[in-house]
Amino acid sequence: MIIAFTTKGEDWDAVIDPRFGRTEFLVILDEESGKLEAFDNSGVSEHAHGAGPMTAQLIIEKNVQILITGNGAGGNAARVLEAAGIKSFTGAGDMTVKQAYEAYKNNKLN
Amino acid sequence: MKVAIASGKGGTGKTFLSTNLAAYMSESIPTVLIDLDVEEPNSGLFIKGELLYSEPAYKQCPDWDKQNCLMCGKCQSLCNYHAVIKVKDEIFVFPELCHSCYACSELCQTDSLPMKKKRIGSITHYKFNRLDYVEGRLDIGQEQAVPLISQTNDFPAKHLQNVISICDCPPGTACPAIESVKDADLVILTTEPTPFGLHDLKLIVKSLIILKKKFAVVVNKWGVGNDDVLKYCESKNITVVAKIPNDRRIAEEYSMGNLVYDNFGLFRTELDKIKNYILNSGGKK
Numbered sequence: 001m002i003i004a005f006t007t008k009g010e011d012w013d014a015v016i017d018p019r020f021g022r023t024e025f026l027v028i029l030d031e032e033s034g035k036l037e038a039f040d041n042s043g044v045s046e047h048a049h050g051a052g053p054m055t056a057q058l059i060i061e062k063n064v065q066i067l068i069t070g071n072g073a074g075g076n077a078a079r080v081l082e083a084a085g086i087k088s089f090t091g092a093g094d095m096t097v098k099q100a101y102e103a104y105k106n107n108k109l110n
Numbered sequence: 111m112k113v114a115i116a117s118g119k120g121g122t123g124k125t126f127l128s129t130n131l132a133a134y135m136s137e138s139i140p141t142v143l144i145d146l147d148v149e150e151p152n153s154g155l156f157i158k159g160e161l162l163y164s165e166p167a168y169k170q171c172p173d174w175d176k177q178n179c180l181m182c183g184k185c186q187s188l189c190n191y192h193a194v195i196k197v198k199d200e201i202f203v204f205p206e207l208c209h210s211c212y213a214c215s216e217l218c219q220t221d222s223l224p225m226k227k228k229r230i231g232s233i234t235h236y237k238f239n240r241l242d243y244v245e246g247r248l249d250i251g252q253e254q255a256v257p258l259i260s261q262t263n264d265f266p267a268k269h270l271q272n273v274i275s276i277c278d279c280p281p282g283t284a285c286p287a288i289e290s291v292k293d294a295d296l297v298i299l300t301t302e303p304t305p306f307g308l309h310d311l312k313l314i315v316k317s318l319i320i321l322k323k324k325f326a327v328v329v330n331k332w333g334v335g336n337d338d339v340l341k342y343c344e345s346k347n348i349t350v351v352a353k354i355p356n357d358r359r360i361a362e363e364y365s366m367g368n369l370v371y372d373n374f375g376l377f378r379t380e381l382d383k384i385k386n387y388i389l390n391s392g393g394k395k
Contacts, residue, residue, distance in 0.1 A: 048284075049253060050192035050207045057186070057195055076204050083197045 003029045003104070004064040005097050006055075010038035016100050018070025018093035021051030021077055027097055028062055036097075052077030060084045068092050068100050068109065112275040113388055114146075114294035118310025120281035122300045123330035123354070126364055127384075128278035129156040130371045134381050135274055135388075136241035142272040144265075146290040147280040148231060148246035148258045155367045159238030163269075167231045167246070169257040171205040172215045172223035179222040185214035194223070206253040231258045233265050242270050255286040263293055274388070282310075283317045291318065296391050297325040298351070298384065304335035308342055315348070324391065328384060331356040351387045352380040 006023035007014040017023040026039045039058065044051040056077040059067065067086055070093030072078070081088060089109035092100035103109050115128045125147075132143035145151040172185075172194065179201065186196045193207035194214050205228050215223045231248040246262030248255055259280075266275055279290035291297050297318055301307040311327070318325045327343055332353040343350050355376055363370045371378050 047192070050204070053192040053195050053202075053204060053207070057192065060197060076207070080195055080197055080202055083200055083202065085198075 001031045001066055002062070002064050003031065003066040003068060003101070004059050004062065005029070005092075005100060006067075006069040007038075007097060012036065012096065012098045014038075014097050016068070016070055016092045016095050016097065020067075020069050020071065020073040021053075021055045023055060023069070026055070026058065026062075028064060029097075029101065050076075053080055056080040056084075059086065066104075068104055070094075111273065111296070111388070112277065112294045114277045114279050114291045114297045115300060116279040116287060116291055116297050116314060117281055117300045118283060118312070118314035119301065119307050122281075122302045122307055123328075124281065124300050125152055125156070125278050127298070127300050127328060127330065127354075128276055129153050130369055130377075131381060131384060132243075132276040133157065133238070133241055133369050134371050134378075135276070135385055136239065139274050139389075140240075140242075140272045141274045141276060142242040142244060142266045142270055144262060144275055144277045145243070145245040146259050146262055146277050147286075148248045148255050148262060149280065149286070151245045151247050151278075153243065153278045154236070154245055156364075156369055157236065157238045157241065157243045158367075159236030159241070159243050162235045162237050164232055164234040166229050167233050167258050167261050168227040169205075169208075169230050169254070170210045170212070170225040171208045171228045172203055173226040174201040174203055175222050175224060176201070177222070178220040180220055182219070185218060185223055188213045188217060206251070209254070210257065230254070233258075233262050235265070235269070242266070242272060244270075255280065256289045259286055259289045263290070283313045287314070288317065288321070291321065291323060294323065296388060297323050298388075299325055299327045300330050301327060301339055302331045302335065303329055303333075303337070303339045305338070307335070308339050311339065312342070315346070326351045326387065328380075329353045349387075352383045354380050 005027045006017045007025045007027045008017045052074045067088045072090040091110045135141045145153040183196045185194045191207045193204045195202045230252045236243040280286040301311040326349040333356040
């Protein structure tokens with residue numbers, strides 16, 4: 001599986017950014033290779049509107065299958081993610097990437 | 111002649127001044143009051159006129175027709191507002207994000223994104239004694255005020271014959287405020303003599319200088335705060351047309367939805383200065 005985390009940093013110890021559209025970074029884990037890659041998403045701050053669809057677009061481009069975040073995507077982005085078949089898990093708002101990944105594997109996220 | 115009543119800061123008295131000034135001026139000159147604060151139009155709380163005419167307002171948005179779509183994704187890459195997104199074999203359009211630029215629609219090779227009109231709000235014309243009142247009102251859930259502000263602003267010129275237009279503008283310096291002052295021959299900036307009032311006044315002054323607009327200041331709630339607004343205006347050579355005294359009785363009348371110019375002599379004197387300033391500036395830029 002390819003899993004995306006919305007984060008405030010770039011590695012396993014980065015804290016999850018509870019926001020979806022306006023997340024500072026996206027950390028993407030390829031479970032197969034174990035590779036963790038970070039993408040700077042701070043460019044969205046220049047956009048007053050449309051941050052959700054913009055971030056969703058990036059996630060789709062990266063062939064993500066699972067999204068782990070804090071509060072969950074808003075209406076526009078949620079529609080896009082659903083159509084792309086990306087499953088969202090929320091409630092990781094105050095965890096690190098490592099903790100959120102553990103919580104996901106133990107079915108502890110919503 | 112179009113006069114925009116604007117302000118950097120909210121709550122400095124745009125609606126208070128617009129409604130009283132427009133009603134006062136309409137006694138001697140054919141005047142229309144236009145509420146351009148379409149996200150929260152409230153001049154109508156004070157101008158309780160008779161409804162004459164109302165029409166829906168629309169904006170143009172692309173509507174995906176999948177029949178001939180090649181799924182090339184050009185529309186998605188063209189859209190600066192992420193209003194068109196390609197997901198697998200589907201094109202999503204988010205009308206609330208669309209700025210009606212037509213780029214996706216015009217440049218689509220297969221004409222798969224024809225523009226269709228979408229309702230965004232309404233424009234209503236009321237008559238209150240001799241005053242015409244035109245209100246733009248955005249529908250709940252709509253995110254873009256600018257297209258409706260533009261249409262509301264154009265309405266009186268198409269349908270009414272007035273000498274003076276007084277526009278009650280949205281606060282701030284963002285797109286809605288800029289769109290509202292764009293066509294104005296004169297901008298009256300209401301401010302309050304406080305540090306917040308001054309801070310936001312400076313922002314809108316900067317914007318109006320870039321827009322090359324003729325403007326002047328009215329200080330409202332005169333008596334609170336300090337003299338810094340006056341010092342600033344003096345240093346920048348900005349005319350302070352009037353100083354409306356801070357009076358609890360005015361606030362009480364206003365809070366009940368009443369126009370106050372008839373009952374408060376001091377206020378009426380200031381209003382008269384503003385009226386004369388407008389008439390003497392006669393539409394020159």
